[in-house]
Amino acid sequence: MMETYRKILRRRSRLLKLPLLAAFTVISCVYYGVSHRWLSRDEQHTFVLPIRLPSIPSHERGSEQQRLWASRTEEVKEGFLHAYSGYKRFAYGHDELRPLTNRGSDKFNGWGLSLVDGLDTMWLMGLHDEFNATLSVIDSMNFSLDATSHAPFFETVIRYLGGLLSAYALSKETVLLQRADELGQKLLPAFNTSLGLPAYGVNTVTGALSYGWLTDAAMLAEVASCQMEYKYLAHLTGRVEYYEKVEKVMDVIKRAKLRGGMFPTRLSMHSGTPMNYQFSVGGFADSAHEYMLKQWLLSSRTEPKSLNLYLRSVSAIIQNLLYLSPSRHLLYVTDVDTYRSPATPSRKFEHLSCFLPGLLALGAQTLPPSALSQQDKELHLWAAEGLANTCWVLYRDHVSGLGPDEVEFHDTNFKFGFVDPEGDESVGYVPETRRNRLGLKQGKWVDHVKEWDRAGRPGGGPPGVKDPKPMVDGLKDYANTRHEYLLRPETIEAIYLMWRTTGDLKWRERGWEIYQAIDLRTRTPTGFASLRTVVQVPSPRLDEMPSYFLAETLKYMYLLFHEDDLIPLDKWVFNTEAHPFPMFEWTSWEKKKYHIPA
Ligand code: DMJ
Numbered sequence: 001m002m003e004t005y006r007k008i009l010r011r012r013s014r015l016l017k018l019p020l021l022a023a024f025t026v027i028s029c030v031y032y033g034v035s036h037r038w039l040s041r042d043e044q045h046t047f048v049l050p051i052r053l054p055s056i057p058s059h060e061r062g063s064e065q066q067r068l069w070a071s072r073t074e075e076v077k078e079g080f081l082h083a084y085s086g087y088k089r090f091a092y093g094h095d096e097l098r099p100l101t102n103r104g105s106d107k108f109n110g111w112g113l114s115l116v117d118g119l120d121t122m123w124l125m126g127l128h129d130e131f132n133a134t135l136s137v138i139d140s141m142n143f144s145l146d147a148t149s150h151a152p153f154f155e156t157v158i159r160y161l162g163g164l165l166s167a168y169a170l171s172k173e174t175v176l177l178q179r180a181d182e183l184g185q186k187l188l189p190a191f192n193t194s195l196g197l198p199a200y201g202v203n204t205v206t207g208a209l210s211y212g213w214l215t216d217a218a219m220l221a222e223v224a225s226c227q228m229e230y231k232y233l234a235h236l237t238g239r240v241e242y243y244e245k246v247e248k249v250m251d252v253i254k255r256a257k258l259r260g261g262m263f264p265t266r267l268s269m270h271s272g273t274p275m276n277y278q279f280s281v282g283g284f285a286d287s288a289h290e291y292m293l294k295q296w297l298l299s300s301r302t303e304p305k306s307l308n309l310y311l312r313s314v315s316a317i318i319q320n321l322l323y324l325s326p327s328r329h330l331l332y333v334t335d336v337d338t339y340r341s342p343a344t345p346s347r348k349f350e351h352l353s354c355f356l357p358g359l360l361a362l363g364a365q366t367l368p369p370s371a372l373s374q375q376d377k378e379l380h381l382w383a384a385e386g387l388a389n390t391c392w393v394l395y396r397d398h399v400s401g402l403g404p405d406e407v408e409f410h411d412t413n414f415k416f417g418f419v420d421p422e423g424d425e426s427v428g429y430v431p432e433t434r435r436n437r438l439g440l441k442q443g444k445w446v447d448h449v450k451e452w453d454r455a456g457r458p459g460g461g462p463p464g465v466k467d468p469k470p471m472v473d474g475l476k477d478y479a480n481t482r483h484e485y486l487l488r489p490e491t492i493e494a495i496y497l498m499w500r501t502t503g504d505l506k507w508r509e510r511g512w513e514i515y516q517a518i519d520l521r522t523r524t525p526t527g528f529a530s531l532r533t534v535v536q537v538p539s540p541r542l543d544e545m546p547s548y549f550l551a552e553t554l555k556y557m558y559l560l561f562h563e564d565d566l567i568p569l570d571k572w573v574f575n576t577e578a579h580p581f582p583m584f585e586w587t588s589w590e591k592k593k594y595h596i597p598a
Contacts (some may be wrong), residue, residue, distance in 0.1 A: 051301075051366050051570035054472050054503040066563060072512055073561040077125045079519060079528070080554045083545060084122070084130070086526030087114050093137075099527035100223060100543040108159065108547070109151050109204075111141055117159045118481040118550030119176075120166040120579055124566055125558060131171065138164070143183050143204050150201030150210040153190045154222040158287070158577040161187070161229045165236075166579035167336070177236060184233050184242060194270050197223045217275040222537065225294050225576055227306070228287035232581050234594065243594040250295075250305060253288075261312030262320065262338050263288065279343070281317060282336030282350040287576035289313050290355060293363050297573045300585045301366070303596070311371060314363060317356070318383055322345065322445035324464045325409045325477040331386030331445055331464030332409055347409045347445075348481065350391075354490035355540040355576075357388035358497030362569065365501050375457055379449070386445075386464040388498045391491040392510050396470035400533040401517030403491060406482035420592040466504075483533040487522065487545065489552030489578060496556040500569055511560045518553075552578035 009070030059066035083097075091097040094104025094111035115134055122131045145151060158299065161183055168176035180309050189207030190198040200222065227246040234242035252272040264274035265284035281289055292310035297302050320343055321333050336343035339525035361384040364377045394403040448463040460466070492511060494583070521539060522528045528549060529541040555578050559566055572580040586596050 029484055041410050049368055051596050053365055053501060053569055056500070056503040057566070061541035069508075069561050069563055072515070073432065073558060073563075075519075076515060076554055076557045076561060077127075078436075079515075079523075080118075080121060080125060080222060080460040080550065080558070081127070081130075082523070083527045083550060083554070084118060086524075087118075087545070087550075089528060095528050096547055097527050097545045098543045099524045099529040099545045100541060102526055105208075105544070108155055109143075109145060109149075111143060111160070114545075114547040114550055115382045116141075116163040116167075117577065120170055121550055121558070123167060123170045124555065132166075132309055135173060135175055138179055143179075143186050145204050147203070147206065147208075150203050150208070151187065151199050152212075153198045154200075154219075154225060156183075156187060157226045157229050158575060158579075160552065161233070162575040162577050162579035163551065165229060166575070166581060167233055169232075169580070169582050170438055179524075180233060181239075184230065184239075185235075188241065188245065191245045191248075192251060195252050195272050196245065197252060197267065197269055197272070198226060198249070199269075211269070214266065216269050216271060218269050220253075220263055220265050220267065220285045220288045221266070221283065224253055225291050227291050227577050228298055228573070231295065231298065232302060232584075235584055235586070235590065238590075238593075240594055245595075250309070254305065256307060258312075259338060260319070261309075261316035262343075263313055263316075264338075265335075275336055277339035278335055279316070279320060279338050281333055281353050281356050282322060282335055282348070283352045284444070286352055286355055289317065290359055290576055293359060293366075294573050294575070297362075297366060298583055300583045301368075302500050302585055307367075307371065310363065311367075314360070314380070315376075318379060319446055320444070322383060322387075322464075323346075323409065324445055325390075326411070326469070327477045328393075328468050329466075330390040330409075330468055330477065331383065332390050333387060334409070347411070349407050349409060349478070351391075351394075351403060351405045351486075351488050351490055354387070354391035354494050357384040357386075357391065357494040360384035360387070361501040364406045366568075374390065379446075380460050382449070382465045383445070384498065384501075387461075388494045388507075389465070389468055391494050392514075393468045393470055395491065395514055395517065397472060397476060400485065400521050400534045400537050400539055401470055401513065401533065402485040403535045404480040404482060404519060405484045406480070407478040408481045409478040479527075480535065483520070483535060484542070485531040485534045485539075486542075487518070487528060487530050487549040487553055489556055492553055492556045492560070493578065496560045497569075499560055500565070508560055511557060515557050548577060565596065 001043065027143040059069065087097040088097060090102040093103030093112050095106045095108045095110060096104070097114065098105050115137065116140070117136060119131065161180055164176050164180035168180060186204040187202055190209065192207070192209070193199055197218045197541065199209040201210035206432055214470040227250060230242045230246040234240070256267060256272055256274060262279040263285065265278045265280050266275035266277050267273065268275050278284070292306045293314060295306035296310065317333070320336055322332055323345055324330070326334060332355055334347050334349055336345050336346045360380045364372065364380040364384065391527065394402060398404065445464055452458070452462055494515060495507045495511045498504070518528065521537065523532060527545045530543055530544050532540040567580045572582055574580050590596065591598055
């Protein structure tokens with residue numbers, strides 16, 4: 001009797017389990033389907049975990065370290081005030097200060113660029129009186145041009161529009177948004193081209209276009225670096241045309257027929273097809289790669305189209321553009337001619353390319369595991385570290401303490417040596433037979449990493465990632481091809497992002513060394529001046545103080561030394577001119593109106 005009762009119970013509990021099991025299966029399938037299978041590839045990365053960045057404890061109030069960094073932060077602020085006062089006194093209303101002759105220069109429309117570009121830095125530095133004093137000037141700023149002039153679309157968007165939007169986001173002064181909206185409208189005719197790729201220049205009064213020196217071709221960086229500004233503006237104003245115009249550009253880029261993710265630096269204005277075979281992260285392409293990741297971040301990681309473009313491009317960059325230098329095994333990024341097989345590297349390394357380590361670090365820390373595997377994350381972080389080391393050491397390698405605008409690395413395998421997977425750091429000619437035996441015919445970094453991995457990961461870290469030794473004298477593993485120091489921000493941007501994503505103090509110290517060199521070598525009685533060469537001290541100077549020095553170089557310095565995290569990277573995203581925008585989510589109403597996939 002007992003046995004029969006147990007049997008019934010067992011059968012009943014099995015029967016009871018069945019619906020439970022079925023319900024569980026249905027829920028799991030729906031969840032998995034929703035999160036993976038039933039979504040298009042573009043939509044698969046929309047379910048993401050919260051961003052987790054290392055929390056960097058600030059020093060105890062009143063401690064020696066806290067006082068030290070506070071005083072360094074103040075020095076940068078004083079540097080900004082020095083530069084801005086010179087601009088105000090001698091060049092107010094003009095675009096930039098000429099710090100040697102104390103005059104103004106007007107290469108960017110003549111509307112007063114430095115004032116707008118430096119506005120959010122002013123706010124972040126707590127210079128609110130200075131900030132408020134600019135508002136009436138901005139209110140009456142004239143965005144017009146004479147009939148024969150054109151506003152360079154890319155520069156006007158990243159510097160003026162980005163500057164106004166960021167200053168608005170920080171201060172909530174409505175005049176800044178009104179002016180941003182007005183400027184956004186005036187620049188819109190730039191998209192009146194056959195495919196909607198923005199023209200090089202636009203007249204803000206007549207809407208007439210100019211195509212610069214490339215009549216039929218669009219430069220990748222120029223057409224793909226307006227999306228953050230226009231999308232944020234669309235979000236703030238509700239104007240659908242802002243979103244539609246820039247998203248159309250993304251569609252053209254997405255459709256371009258590419259080998260791997262190797263986006264060319266030029267696209268046809270008329271067909272959107274590649275116009276050359278150069279794959280690069282240098283000046284012609286740089287911020288296009290940056291905006292692929294950052295558009296996704298700006299939308300609080302909900303717009304998968306740009307993310308998928310980033311994943312394609314970043315993997316192609318890592319696979320094809322990273323090389324190791326011969327003697328010190330410095331990791332660098334160059335450009336390749338993809339027409340040749342195998343693709344041939346130019347071995348040129350631009351200061352401009354030093355934005356890449358920061359981007360890689362930011363991507364690795366914000367991409368969900370569904371988009372970036374643990375193994376790839378590790379690779380991206382190594383690349384970030386190695387490249388940032390090289391960007392820094394190029395400064396330390398020079399007597400001025402400042403880095404040149406471009407170098408060309410010597411051939412990795414042949415002329416000087418190679419990375420020995422057994423950890424032999426020797427430098428010199430490596431016989432071809434040995435190179436062949438080791439399978440190191442190319443100098444590509446990924447090949448060296450694979451070899452190192454296969455050899456059981458000897459030597460305490462992958463090739464090209466260890467801290468390099470600076471080398472002021474002697475034969476270096478590169479030659480300077482552009483000797484100037486143009487007060488550019490990219491290296492300090494990389495250092496700032498490495499600091500914020502790793503918490504390693506060495507980055508802060510390196511940033512401080514660079515700031516001291518800038519102060520010592522470039523300060524003039526009225527501002528700071530670019531240098532003609534980094535190999536000579538005192539160095540002959542150039543009569544220019546670019547607006548990005550106020551917008552980017554000094555801002556990243558200040559944020560690097562400041563004890564508080566003034567712009568948390570899980571809430572803000574910098575445009576390519578270092579103007580921070582707050583991340584936001586498209587509302588369901590906006591999604592409907594702008595046709596953003598739900
Ligand atoms: C800046 O205007 C921007 O960072 C741009 O994307 C490229 N470079 C300059 C400064 O070097």
